[in-house]
Amino acid sequence: MxxxxxxxxxxxxxxxxxxxxxxxxxxxxxxxxxxxxxxxxxxxxxxxxxxxxxxxxxxxxxxxxxxxxxxxxxxxxxxxxxxxxxxxxxxxxxxxxxxxxxxxxxxxxxxxxxxxxxxxxxxxxxxxxxxxxxxxxxxxxxxxxxxxxxxxxxxxxxxxxxxxxxxxxxxxxxxxxxxxxxxxxxxxxxxxxxxxxxxxxxxxxxxxxxxxxxxxxxxPKDLRAIVEHDVPPGVWWDEQRVRAFVGSLSEGQAARFETLRTAESLSYRTAYRRTRQGVSMWELRRDAIAGCLRTTGGGSSKQALVELGHGREPRIRWMTPREYANLMGAADYKLVAxxxxxxxxxxxxxxxxxxxxxxxxxxxxxxxxxxxxxxxx
CATH class of the missing domain: 3.40.50.150 (Vaccinia Virus protein VP39)
Incomplete structure (x- = not known):
């Protein structure tokens, strides 16, 4: 029954x-x-x-x-x-x-x-x-x-x-x-x-x-399973915007960024834009998972995805709605509305x-x- x-x-x-x-x-x-x-x-x-x-x-x-x-x-x-x-x-x-x-x-x-x-x-x-x-x-x-x-x-x-x-x-x-x-x-x-x-x-x-x-x-310990790999090329930030991102990092953040960039393996990190002592700057998470997703109401509420490794030039972009869905355990959710x-x-x-x-x-x-x-x- x-x-x-x-x-x-x-x-x-x-x-x-x-x-x-x-x-x-x-x-x-x-x-x-x-x-x-x-x-x-x-x-x-x-x-x-x-x-x-x-x-x-x-x-x-x-x-x-x-x-x-x-x-x-x-x-x-x-x-x-x-x-x-x-x-x-x-x-x-x-x-x-x-x-x-x-x-x-x-x-x-x-x-x-x-x-x-x-x-x-x-x-x-x-x-x-x-x-x-x-x-x-x-x-x-x-x-x-x-x-x-x-x-x-x-x-x-x-x-x-x-x-x-x-x-x-x-x-x-x-x-x-x-x-x-x-x-x-x-x-x-x-x-x-x-x-x-x-x-x-x-x-x-x-x-x-x-x-x-x-x-x-x-x-899980990293973001590999949630990353959307087939995004259009134009979604990734251009060279000028990437330079601005890197230039805003603190000394400690810049060291972490460079260590990940020159590593033998490819990794992903999320980053938030913060205001420290009146100055806007980017900060990478210390671990390899995402920070808490928030409602999009300002620059610090959105997370950027940073791809680093193999000594290559870094790639950075905003996280996509599909990645947000994946992070919420809703991989099959239809993004049509x-x-x-x-x-x-x-x-x-x-x-x-x-x-x-x-x-x-x-x-x-x-x-x-x-x-x-x-x-x-």
Whole structure:
């Protein structure tokens, strides 16, 4: 007998990478929402049925009673701009990250609350306003009837991109599985010390639990698997622009650049443009993976790809939308909607497919369909 699919609602759906992650596990998106038309266009290009259930609107205009009563899982990658260490740090009182409260309002208004919720945001959520924002959020979710767990996962365990994110998982208290633990978990790669401290601080006044989870994979060490090799010749920067790049490097950066350029093997590095003491300069990453992809809003938000080795002249260019897709674990995602900049923005604002799928396989499915846990691929 075929297992019944899990109906889910995808809040702040963006370009649909939560769906990309969970659909192969038997999760069926029956409702989705985002405020940006360009993100819906990309989502719809990959999932044509989105026209039937995707609501392009401000979440403030969404009423919980309008959502299907069959929803078992609600996912929410609410805006991080007010929580990020690189942002304004307004926290949950900010206009963007404050949309958390709208998400919980909709959940409260639903005729039948989802059995589970999955929220994703930056590590800065844990320290915003000295931890008060996270405490308030946990109290709010607990008040809606959920027992809560917190995870911290860096996408570098799955893809060659450093992208640390925290996840809050809520299970309706009456549906906690028998293998759920109450108390403070031991430190692990998914629950480092700062996460266990959250459990230690709140497990007595907030409904909290934890489940045993496997360790994370080691992850790739370089960018070779994600580089798009057949880009048009004109995409690579001209000699003058390359010289300007090299000329902006600090002494230490220039030494690293030259070591890589004269190496016997070919390698790739990513680089960001930074402002140091009022001067714009380029900086190579120390390791061979990408920095955290961001929404494209300025020079420092975009990453350049640098090809070095064999003593040859270096080649430098902006990373492509396909490379962004690869870095987000979405190698098969169709890039047929929107401008290249809109595509970069969409991926920079999304979740990493492999991370959410790992959570789905090891947490969501075992709770929601304990008799239908997918095997390792």
């Amino acid at each position: 075929e297992a019944k699919s899990i109906n889910a609602a995808e809040f702040f759906a963006g370009i649909g990478l939560v769906r990309t992650a969970l659909e192969p596990l038997g999760v069926n998106i029956v409702w989705a929402n985002d405020i940006k038309q360009a993100k819906f266009d990309a989502y719809h290009a990959n999932y044509p049925d989105a026209k039937d259930h995707f609501k392009v609107d401000d979440i403030c205009n969404v009423e919980g009673s309008s959502l299907p009563s069959s929803v078992e899982l609600a996912t929410s990658s609410f805006p991080c701009i007010d929580l990020s260490l690189a942002g304004n740090r307004l926290g949950l009182v900010g206009k963007q990250s404050g949309m958390f409260w709208q998400f919980t309002r909709v959940i409260e208004e639903m005729s039948t609350r989802p059995r589970m919720v999955l929220l994703e945001n930056v590590y800065g959520f844990a320290t915003s306003h000295g931890g008060k924002d996270l405490t308030d959020a946990l109290h709010r979710l607990s008040g809606l009837g959920y027992s809560l767990d917190v995870l911290a996962i860096d996408a570098r365990h799955f893809v060659p991109q450093s992208r640390p994110r925290m996840f809050i998982l809520g299970i309706l208290k009456e549906e906690l599985p028998k293998n759920a633990h109450v108390g403070v978990p031991e430190t692990s790669d998914v629950r480092p010390a700062w996460v266990t401290k959250i459990h230690d601080s709140h497990h007595e006044d907030i409904n909290m639990h934890y489940l045993d989870l496997p360790g994370l994979p080691e992850g 929107g401008t290249p900049n809109q595509q970069l923005f969409g991926f920079g604002d999304a979740v990493v497919v492999d991370v959410v799928r790992w959570i789905g396989k090891n947490y969501l499915i075992p709770v929601l369909r304990p008799d239908n846990r997918p095997g390792d691929e």
